[in-house]
Amino acid sequence: MLRAAQRLASRSSRLPVPCLLGLDHAAIGVKDLKRSLAWYHGVLGLRHMFVDDPMFNGPIAMVGVNDIPLLALLRLPDNEQPLVGSREQRGHFALRTKPEDFETWRESLPDLLRLHRAHDLQSLWLEEQDYGRQRSLFFQDPDTNEIEVAAWFR
Numbered sequence: 822m823l824r825a826a827q828r829l830a831s832r833s834s835r836l837p838v839p840c841l842l843g844l845d846h847a848a849i850g851v852k853d854l855k856r857s858l859a860w861y862h863g864v865l866g867l868r869h870m871f872v873d874d875p876m877f878n879g880p881i882a883m884v885g886v887n888d889i890p891l892l893a894l895l896r897l898p899d900n901e902q903p904l905v906g907s908r909e910q911r912g913h914f915a916l917r918t919k920p921e922d923f924e925t926w927r928e929s930l931p932d933l934l935r936l937h938r939a940h941d942l943q944s945l946w947l948e949e950q951d952y953g954r955q956r957s958l959f960f961q962d963p964d965t966n967e968i969e970v971a972a973w974f975r
Contacts, residue, residue: 845890846883846885846890846891846892846893847891847892847893847914848892848893848895849892849893849894849895849914849962849964849966850895850896850897850901850903850904850964850966851894851895851896851897851903851962851963851964851966852896852897852903852963852964853896853963854880854882854894854896856939856963857882857894857962857963857964858882858884858894859937859939860937860939860962860963861884861892861894861962862884863933863936863937864930864933864934864937864962865916865968865970866886867884867885867886867891867892868884868885868886869882869883869884870883870884870885870888870890871883871890880895880896881893881894881895881896882894891916892914897964903964903965903966904965904966905965912967913959913966913967913968913969914966914967914968914969915957915968915969915970915971916968916969916970916971917970917971917972917973918970918971918972919972920972920973920974922972923956923970923972926958926970926972927949927958930947930958930960930970931945931947934947934960939963940963943961943963944960944961944965946960946961947959947960948960954973954974954975955971955972955973955974956971956972956974957969957970957971957972958970958971
C-alpha cells in the first residue's frame with residue numbers, strides 16, 4: 822500500500838497544473854431573490870445579469886459589474902436557513918475597490934445600509950479593519966451573508 826502511494830505521489834508531482842484565470846464568482850444562499858437583487862443593486866451597485874437566459878433565472882440570479890458576473894444568488898429551499906456564524910466559521914466574500922474610493926465607501930456605507938434595509942431584523946452592523954496594506958469594511962446582507970469591501974494600498 823505504501824509503495825502504491827509513493828508511486829502515485831511521484832507521478833502526480835510531474836503532472837502539469839492547469840492555468841487559472843482568477844475567481845469566477847462566489848455563490849451565496851438567499852431567502853428571497855427579488856429582495857436580494859434589489860439590495861445588492863442598491864447597496865453595492867451590482868446589476869442583474871443574464872436576465873433573458875433561462876439557465877440563470879429561477880432559483881438563481883447572477884449579479885455583477887461591467888458585464889462580469891461576481892455573485893450567484895441561490896434561492897434557499899423553504900425549509901433551509903442561511904448559514905450562521907462568523908466569517909471565521911463560515912467564510913465571507915470580498916469585493917475589491919480602488920484605494921481612492923475606499924473613503925467614499927467608508928462614509929457612504931452606513932447610509933446605504935439604512936436606506937436599503939430589507940426588513941426590521943436586518944443588521945446594520947459595520948466593522949472596519951486596517952491590515953496595513955489592506956483596509957476592509959465588513960457588513961451583512963439581508964440573509965446575514967457577510968460581505969467585505971477591500972482596498973489594497975501597497
